[in-house]
Amino acid sequence: MHRLALSWLLLVLSAGAPVTPPRADDSVRFAIIGDSGSGAKVQYELAERLASARQLFPYTFVLMMGDNIYGDDSPKGFAKKFEIPYKPLLDAGVPFYATLGNHDAQDQRFYKGFNMGGHRYYTFTQGSVQFFVMDTTYMDRGQLEWLDQSLRESRARWKVAYGHHPFYSSGKKHGSEVDLRQLVEPLFIKYGVNAVFAGHEHFYQRIVPQNGIAYFISGAASKLRRRNIKDDPLNAAGFDDDLSFMLIEIAADTLYFEVISRTGATVDQGRVDRPADH
Amino acid sequence: MRPRSPLASTVLLALVTTAGAGLHAQSVNPDAAAVKAFGERVKAYVDLRQRVAQGLVHPAMPATAAEIERFKRQLAQGIREERRSAKEGDIFTADIAPQFREIIRADLKSRDMEDALAAVAEVSPRLALYVNDPWPRDLPRATIPPRLLARLHPLPEGVEYRFLSRHLVLLDSDADLIIDLVRNVIPSSVRREP
Numbered sequence: 001m002h003r004l005a006l007s008w009l010l011l012v013l014s015a016g017a018p019v020t021p022p023r024a025d026d027s028v029r030f031a032i033i034g035d036s037g038s039g040a041k042v043q044y045e046l047a048e049r050l051a052s053a054r055q056l057f058p059y060t061f062v063l064m065m066g067d068n069i070y071g072d073d074s075p076k077g078f079a080k081k082f083e084i085p086y087k088p089l090l091d092a093g094v095p096f097y098a099t100l101g102n103h104d105a106q107d108q109r110f111y112k113g114f115n116m117g118g119h120r121y122y123t124f125t126q127g128s129v130q131f132f133v134m135d136t137t138y139m140d141r142g143q144l145e146w147l148d149q150s151l152r153e154s155r156a157r158w159k160v161a162y163g164h165h166p167f168y169s170s171g172k173k174h175g176s177e178v179d180l181r182q183l184v185e186p187l188f189i190k191y192g193v194n195a196v197f198a199g200h201e202h203f204y205q206r207i208v209p210q211n212g213i214a215y216f217i218s219g220a221a222s223k224l225r226r227r228n229i230k231d232d233p234l235n236a237a238g239f240d241d242d243l244s245f246m247l248i249e250i251a252a253d254t255l256y257f258e259v260i261s262r263t264g265a266t267v268d269q270g271r272v273d274r275p276a277d278h
Numbered sequence: 279m280r281p282r283s284p285l286a287s288t289v290l291l292a293l294v295t296t297a298g299a300g301l302h303a304q305s306v307n308p309d310a311a312a313v314k315a316f317g318e319r320v321k322a323y324v325d326l327r328q329r330v331a332q333g334l335v336h337p338a339m340p341a342t343a344a345e346i347e348r349f350k351r352q353l354a355q356g357i358r359e360e361r362r363s364a365k366e367g368d369i370f371t372a373d374i375a376p377q378f379r380e381i382i383r384a385d386l387k388s389r390d391m392e393d394a395l396a397a398v399a400e401v402s403p404r405l406a407l408y409v410n411d412p413w414p415r416d417l418p419r420a421t422i423p424p425r426l427l428a429r430l431h432p433l434p435e436g437v438e439y440r441f442l443s444r445h446l447v448l449l450d451s452d453a454d455l456i457i458d459l460v461r462n463v464i465p466s467s468v469r470r471e472p
Contacts, residue, residue, distance in 0.1 A: 118339055
């Protein structure tokens with residue numbers, strides 16, 4: 001109880017004012033795309049923007065929030081919806097770490113470009129950050145037990161979870177995944193997860209921090225649901241006018257985020273400070 | 279925490295007893311016997327699939343898209359050949375199917391309408407479905423609400439419950455094949471019409 005209360009006090013989420021990521025030598029820098037695999041022209045346009053952003057912000061890997069390949073998942077489909085649009089990044093050796101969306105076949109977990117190691121759910125560590133990648137399309141007992149054990153054993157300074165379905169959302173189309181949240185969020189609280197990312201909703205949204213956890217939705221890397229964010233108490237910031245992706249830097253006890261639109265505009269930015277007691 | 283329906287509790291209790299003391303429960307509880315037999319039929323399917331897979335060249339890990347597609351196609355083809363006489367109700371037999379239907383209906387009924395609609399919101403509209411059909415490529419895999427999933431008989435990795443149309447499908451998630459189905463488990467009262 002004391003720990004939770006402290007988290008509430010110390011988690012500071014500031015946004016609006018320009019925030020300059022330090023680009024420190026030992027920081028963890030990555031990008032986030034969600035619902036990317038349509039193969040449409042706009043996916044390519046955003047992918048170009050994502051690649052060019054790396055010139056200014058040298059991220060070293062990319063998280064994929066699911067719906068990686070819509071529809072045709074033949075080799076031709078993989079090429080059109082992943083290998084070609086992100087070729088500059090793949091050629092530069094930037095790895096992508098995917099989660100499965102409800103439009104994804106499960107055998108994507110074997111695909112070399114998604115670095116899932118053959119698993120529906122998995123964990124990996126980059127610097128001070130341990131990532132917990134969930135398959136939210138099928139949260140069975142085995143996965144819950146894995147998540148509990150993996151979080152319990154984690155000694156990482158930062159714990160970041162992601163999956164396709166958002167636990168909190170102001171989307172008119174889908175909204176919050178309450179069922180999922182009721183089962184999983186208690187584990188996040190218990191083990192001190194700092195930030196959670198999701199897709200599924202075809203827009204960007206920053207949620208008002210919940211239970212000391214920063215929640216983000218980044219599901220507009222190729223599909224857009226315009227004017228879909230409700231003005232409700234969950235909504236700290238949102239962008240549903242165009243496609244977008246996120247850039248993240250985690251340095252020491254601070255997570256810096258910036259959201260870039262297809263036209264290159266910064267549509268949200270800020271920082272999340274990690275509670276000192278975690 | 280939502281209270282479990284009596285039948286769901288029976289099924290879960292049966293799972294516990296069959297996993298532990300097992301046979302005694304089977305002899306006194308017909309639901310437990312049906313659940314145990316269901317588990318054995320699923321296991322028989324998984325054994326069959328493993329036999330088919332053993333005869334195939336597995337893709338390298340990590341694999342290219344072409345290797346994945348080839349393996350899935352061959353696996354599905356091999357399973358279909360081995361199960362060419364499979365028919366609806368072979369695994370969801372007449373003694374277990376009503377239990378699934380009742381658990382699902384009780385779960386959906388226990389939710390308020392908005393929650394119930396959300397639970398089936400991703401479910402695709404009416405389709406003709408048959409055993410040994412592939413999962414329709416362009417359709418999303420509707421998420422089974424996790425609290426409902428927790429009430430159903432646990433399945434081995436690679437076999438999943440999914441909703442498709444108003445039906446509960448047992449899906450081989452590697453071969454993308456419909457192994458069996460129980461029709462009309464989602465009542466029309468909570469079905470969002472297309």
